[in-house]
Amino acid sequence: MCGIVGYVGTKRIVPVVLEGLRRLEYRGYDSAGIVYLQDGELVKHRAQGKLANLEALIDDAIIAPSHIGLGHTRWATHGPPTTENAHPHSDCKNELAVVHNGIIENYHSLRLELQAKGHCFTSETDTEVLAHLIEEYLEDDLKAAVSQALARVEGSYALGVLWKGMPDTLIAARNQSPLVLGIHETDGLFLASDIPALLPYTKEVIFLDDRELAVLNKDSFQVYSQDSGEVLVKEQTTIDWNAAMAEKGGYRHFMLKEIFEQPQAIVNTVSGRINPETGVVNLPELNLTASDIARIDKIFLVACGTSWHAALVAKYWIERWAGIPVEVDIASEFRYRRLLINERTLTISISQSGETADTLAGIRLAKELGSRIVTICNVVGSTMTREAHGTIYTHCGPEIGVASTKAFTSQLAALFLFTLYLAEQRETIDSEKQLELSQALIDIARVVDEELPRLQKEINVLIETFYDCLDFLFVGRGLNFPIALEGALKLKEISYIHAEGYASGELKHGPIALIDKEMPVLALTPQDAVYQKSISNVEEIKARQGRLILIGSEGDSHLRTITDDVIELPRVHEEMNPILYTIPAQLLAYAIATRRGCDVDQPRNLAKSVTVE
Helix, strand or coil, rough: CCCCEEEEECCCHHHHHHHHHHCCCCHHEEEHHHHHHHHEEEEEEEEEECHHHHHHHHHHHCCCCCCEEEEEEEEECCCCCCCCCCEEECCCCCEEEEEEEEEEEEEEHHHHHHHHHHCCCCCCHHHHHHHHHHHHCCCCCHHHHHHHCCCCCCCEEEEEEEEECCCCCCEEEEEECEEEEEEEEEEEEEEEECCCHHHCCCCEEEEECCEEEEEEECEEEEEEEECCCCEEECCCECCCCCCCHHHHCCCCCCCHHHHHHHHHHHHHHHHCEECCCCCCCCHHHHCHHHHHCCCEEEEEEEEEEHHHHHHHHHHHHHHHHCCCCCEEEEHHHHHHCCCCCCCCEEEEECCCCCCCCHHHHHHHHHHHHHCCEEECHHHHHHHHHHHHHHHEECCCCCCCCCCCHHHHHHHHHHHHHHHHHHHHHHHCCHHHHHHHHHHHHHHHHHHHHHHHHHHHHHHHHHHHHCCCCCCCEEEHHHHHHHHHHHHHHHHHHCCCCEEEEEEEHHHHHHHHHHCCCCEEEEEEECCCCCCCHHHHHHHHHCCCCCCCEEEEEECCCHHHCCCCCCEEECCCHHHHHHHHHHHHHHHHHHHHHHCCCCCCCCCCCCCCCCCCC
8 A cells, every 4th residue: 555656867767767766656545745856955745635636736737857756656544635735745854755654553652752852744644753753863865864863663565755955865764654766777766655667667686674775876776684784685586577568558447457467377387397298397496305395384374455365265275275274364453362382383375466464474474483485476676575485476567457356366376286296296196187287277277268159148137136236146066255355345345335255155144134026145156075065055046035146067957947147157177166266256346337338457545566564
């Protein structure tokens, strides 16, 4: 959530910052601002709402002859989304500007202290405290003042600081909130809260770690430890995304583009990791030896939101094929109970960004308790991947739409790969079954690719009698129960319809009271091991006049005796149903949201990467 862009170099600052902020819009925000140095003075523009409002305010300043500055998109935490609360924030003299992601937990006591010393505040934010605190320590060295100020701060931050007293210097600092530097040999230095902001200018990046501070000039930079003050040598990473990958490519929305990118994302995640002739899986980046795997008594899967649903599917897979007990935890709850974790436990974090604050906190605690950590993630060099013992990258490229689609199905592919690898190493699966399951995973990308155009057309017609509903239920059994949860989440995220997902067998334990002729229910009913049970639950809904949408197996004529609203899917290996049955649920949510005129890519109140607890 929130976005930071900074630059010092040879280019004009305003176009660089605005372009970077556009590429961070997916993170969610409700106000925006920019500050730059011109003729020895700070020039600041801020606006409530979308970037277009800021651009209209800037107008002719787009050609300002400045080459250093900062920009920010804010997602309100302390204080409402007003112009006064928008970043950047300044000191009393308007000589210093700060942009900040994160939360300063002790801001109230610091604010009272600074007010007692005569500092005047103009906003309700916790961030403004940082500007005045730096001002309090500032003499002639900005780095020293920022370091002293941050020593007083409790909480999380990604920080950019500009001071007119050092007109060629930006300061960046990070703690528990992501920040990345962009390096270009001739154009200068960039900083941003996420990679897409840097892609138009450079693919060479350096990821800051917690408690690190960087000093940026147009042709050099230095990274320091905030604790020891020593100079750090940081590894430079080349990002293999290109700027075009973060563009819509002719699609109406990023979300639709990313739904249609799923076959390629699955292929990218699986390719090179399975031998198609033998089914053998190769995951060297896991850094788990055969003896390490033999010692595992239990696996914890830790994730939030959509990634948590992927974890729920993986629990079925791992317990069935690898024979290891699995616990699935919502990351925000994981560390607030007594964790029975030791050196015989494997903890797996699942995150699109690798920066999710709750998940990071959870794996850090598990690590302290002796667990090995594996991260399934899409962003190379993210905090989670650096802190884990091993990784499985999902190679799906940047995901811009706030509601996750291709990251989710890529996570499922990665988790099934991991399942096969565990089963192979623990010898809980024979070679014939391993080849069968591996081939099923390889084949699912082709099936999804073939079905997407047809499904989109069918669903666009089907939703005409459902798009104006106030409520929606999604139900499924076994492997498809988590997909019911995911389908409900997608619908509520982008259409603002109240939607809930349930295990089909749970309906009679309470939710069936909601069923009447006004209540639409989407049921996942593939002809799998629990098909007859699922049909029994569907009949219970029909008997109470529920408005049914059934998603089931091609050729299942029984479904149309229950309802006219049936979506048929090809018969694939039962273990691949979670990936396949996710697709119509995503398209349904997208079609309903666009029919209702909702902002699909940037739904209200949501942020792409939740980097505060």
